[in-house]
Amino acid sequence: MTSFLLPCGCGVDISVTSSQAGGLATCPACGREEPVPRLRDLGKLRAAAAPRGKGDVGASRRWTGMHTLVLAGSLLAATAGLLSLSFTPPEVEMFDDATIRSSAMRAPTDEVYSAWATRLVHASVDRPPTEMEAKSKARSDYYHTLRNGLRTAAAVGALAALAGGLGVLFSARKVDGR
Numbered sequence: 738m739t740s741f742l743l744p745c746g747c748g749v750d751i752s753v754t755s756s757q758a759g760g761l762a763t764c765p766a767c768g769r770e771e772p773v774p775r776l777r778d779l780g781k782l783r784a785a786a787a788p789r790g791k792g793d794v795g796a797s798r799r800w801t802g803m804h805t806l807v808l809a810g811s812l813l814a815a816t817a818g819l820l821s822l823s824f825t826p827p828e829v830e831m832f833d834d835a836t837i838r839s840s841a842m843r844a845p846t847d848e849v850y851s852a853w854a855t856r857l858v859h860a861s862v863d864r865p866p867t868e869m870e871a872k873s874k875a876r877s878d879y880y881h882t883l884r885n886g887l888r889t890a891a892a893v894g895a896l897a898a899l900a901g902g903l904g905v906l907f908s909a910r911k912v913d914g915r
């Protein structure tokens with residue numbers, strides 16, 4: 738907290754902080770109680786850290802590296818932020834239609850299918866599955882569900898065995914300890 742110097746009638750400066758604003762400060766030299774200015778007038782006092790003879794410029798008003806950082810950061814944020822809003826990056830221009838299609842024709846079917854299943858299915862090329870695909874999906878889903886069920890059962894079993902094992906170990910130790 739910045740300390741300010743409140744001049745006492747005896748000629749001594751009383752060091753006060755903003756928490757004392759509007760109250761009374763006791764002079765360490767003469768013991769007199771001096772009224773401390775309110776918070777908004779406190780800055781008019783000399784700051785305790787400010788070298789004497791530098792007038793009324795308080796320490797808190799001096800320009801520091803931190804101030805420079807704040808100013809430079811604010812300017813950069815405002816300028817770069819506004820500039821980034823001022824344009825839209827152009828879309829990448831893809832190869833021509835014929836090139837893409839002939840490449841797709843040459844690509845292995847599984848890669849084409851993978852691209853279709855992962856990306857294209859979300860684009861406008863979605864189509865209802867064929868009867869064969871629907872059957873295959875139902876079969877796959879069935880076995881996925883079955884495997885998940887078995888994994889859950891295995892996990893439950895392992896946890897039960899672990900809990901039982903710990904219980905056995907614990908009661909065995911109790912017996913030994915007797």
Ligand SMILES: [Zn+2]
Binds near residue numbers: 745746747768
């Ligand atoms: Zn005094």
